Amino acid sequence: MNRHTKHLYVFGPFRFDPEERLLMRDGNPVSLGPKVLETLLLLVENAGHLVDKDELMKRVWPDAFVEEGNLNKNIFVLRKTLGQWDGSLEYIETVPKRGYRFVAPVNHVSEMEARTQSQPEPLLGAYLIGKKVSHYRVLELLGGGGMGLVYKAEDLKLGRRVALKFLPEDLASDPLALERFEREARAASALNHPNICTIYAIEEHDKQPFIAMELLEGETLRELVSSASSRASRDPTNLLQLDKLLDVAIQVTEGLEAAHRKGIIHRDIKPANIFVTTHGQIKILDFGLAKLQESEISVERIATEHKPNRESELHLTRTGATIGTAGYMSPEQVRGEMLDTRTDLFNFGLVLYEMVAGQRAFTGGTAPLVREAILKHTPASPRELNTEIPAGLDAIINKALEKDRALRYQPAAEMRAHLEKLRPAVRGKIGVGRSVLASVVAFLVIGAALWFTRSHRSTEGRAPGEAASTHCEFKRERRDWRRNFARWQVAGLRRSAGNPCSVD
Template sequence: MTPERWAEIEELFHRVAESDPASRNALLDNACCDDPALRKEVEALLARDGGVAAAAVEASVREELQNLLFPLTGKTVSHYQILNGLGGGGMGLVYRAQDIKLARRVALKFLPEESAKDPDVLRRFEREARSASALEHPNICPIYEFGEHEGQPFIVMPLLEGQTVEQFIHAQGAPKGPQQVQKVIDLASQVLKGLKAAHEHGIIHRDIKPGNIFLTADGQSKILDFGVAKLTHAEIEEDHLGHERAETATTVKSIDLTVSRTGAVFGTAAYMSPEQVRGERVDARTDIFSFGLVLYEMATGKRAFGGNTWPVLQEAVLRATPKPVRGLNPEIPARLETIISKALEKDRAARYQTASEMLADLEDLQRQLAPKHLPRAWALRLGIAAAIFIAAFIVVLAKKPKTVSVVPEIKLRQLTINSSENPVIGGAISPDGKYLAYSDTRGLHIKLLDTGETRTVPKPEALKDQSVKWEVGFWFPDSTRFLTTLHLATEEWGEWSSVNGSIWAASVLDGAPTKLRDHAVVAGVSPD
């Protein structure tokens, strides 16, 4: 039974189970008129209900589905205990696992059993392990280990908490307001730093798309899935080209997930470059075009090229001009639209030639959008002039007859509005003066001082049902994160015991705080 068939059975089962018992037969008649096998499966699940709570039945169905789609659930592989399945695609199944030796959670990616017998697929899987393990960069997901279990190769990776860019776009849509636009630019800059590192190591990803870029809970972008990466180092080029020449072209079967198995055409159809579509030799500029498509989608909430079939998409990638970015989202700065347009040039000679070039333009845009500051030399001159003026003013005052002293007017600005039932515990303003982080009895909050927009930081998943108190600590110099101390609510607030305290890092971007240390209550951030 395929995952799609299971999903169909599960969806109909829930619809029928939640309906009035008197109308169930009619609902099944209508839904299964030409599929008696579907009706039989759903009726079998309903028969199992037999008075059992609906939630229990649902849990049972989900357990069966989990075991079917992820058969290694519950087993031990090497020194990893498989906990549950996380997802899958053309290049493998991904499981959540516990590293028994190092006592940490990891992700294990397995080749499906049938795919492990295909030498081409196996070679691409090994290429992913080799490609990613050669790269050490904060914006590239590392590979811990490569192994094999009962004939199935697997790689071990960090278990990332957060969401893919695909999920981010689906949840946020087109960015609204300066803060969301700046967030998109920051995330894009991080991805380009990762691509720059890969290209400098002679590795071209060839499958950059929203599903292959992960946004961690603390605001980091990480490039995933080097399964179709092209290694261009001299020592491996000859072997790689030999394999490419031996491979023959096949049809792209799925617009979203399936990659072709030709030596020249690799990648996901909707995010391919023109040279990939034409089957030409690719280079770093291919990744730049694909990332331009991703950035277009992040900026507008829509794909640059639409189409449900390979021929339609092929024609669009080769000849169509995407709709103007600012026409779809006027919030986007004109300079960002220009950057995206240059990345999407059909002629790669007119495109950005390196990730460094595109990154330089994005960072220049970030500086333009940042609050303006005087150059240090001018600031020093103004400071000296101000000091001279103040000294002269003091001399003049000293020579004047004594009068009533002038008291400078101090204006207060209230930053929070809390009731006495929910008092503010503490707070701190970011070094750039843009954010206020503060906590009260209801949680941890981040306020954008210019607009007053306030976001409550979500609790970590493990503490969803616990009552906790947060204490705001120091900001990091880049003004995107700050330290915070978590106290379990059973503690007396005035007792500085570290037994139940822990240090966390919270981000102005979306996501829950990340734990840094247990059994601690005081921490600081170094100037760098």
């Protein structure tokens, strides 16, 4: 059984998460576009070694023929962002007529090690705090990543709190990317559904576009997973029962169903884009923004003065289609094919797989290895990893993860209907209901607590050296607590609800 331990690249004051494509400086997000981050990843993965410019272009734009100027622009943005450190040492060295080399020392460390080493400094992007942007007053920086920085703000016209998301500078200055962003953000703003984060307006500040959207309070599934090991709960009754897991899954499929009816595909469903509010409501994040990542500049680059027409709309849709987060991509995303609604269902199937099996369906040391696994490997059935998973849920996940799109659920409504069929067997048999957020938190933290209890008992009466050894063993085991706890919580369900239900 594979164990998944996240590792980060650390260089100077920066930390780079290769899975989430997130660059941090002293614990704070740095706003860069997805292709700039992909360029950085390839250089950092090969730190100290020459990376040929042709290989860089092939890897960063695998499905579009681009000019060398596109790569040069990415390198310029990276150098501007990284700057210099230790007085004079540069990060990226140019090897004339050949390529580039990342020359700064790079450490490949676990996420836990990186956290203990980080020293927070003043927030990047804090210069907007307290200022008026259009008719919004910026209150605080909430975070950000590859698709921009997000601020909490007050709408001075309507007297409500909103979130403002600014596009990265390198994307905002590209006419084609900006055109696509505005077109798709307008489409996403037409979505009005309780399980989709609402977009209020598309505006501009100092020639940099931003989106005003619904302000949410709570945490993403990704944040809950990341913070689980630091939480403490010793109450074994606070388990996430299947009815609560189904609440999360059904709400997500309802949101996807509403978007798909409008002809909008998310293309980047993952734990970081699924938000659990403090009231237990699920919100899907970044509709339209995820689609922006598909737009790249091909050899038929449209000039700045280009006027939209039917042909250009087709170009904007087809050019450069490798998008998504490596561990949550569909086979058609990896191949750079045209995407449809079934891609979202595959992505969500991967999220469900991770929740019930305790590990990702496809893993690898690098993004290319993960993509290769998605294309060539068949993941173990969730029930093979956890024999207590109900057969019905196992069947739903396996169907969602079919590599052939024709064999998957076709509309999201079909997947939702099958999830609904699992409810009668457990409704009313699992105890007093709790909010979805509380249940998800319990699901994520109880495994760590039980491992801690076992470790603590096992060290009683031991010599100091033996106790220290056991503690180290516990730290290693704790990293894999999700898989173990998934087994425990579903076992509890089986005892409460009887035989697992099946899906017709």
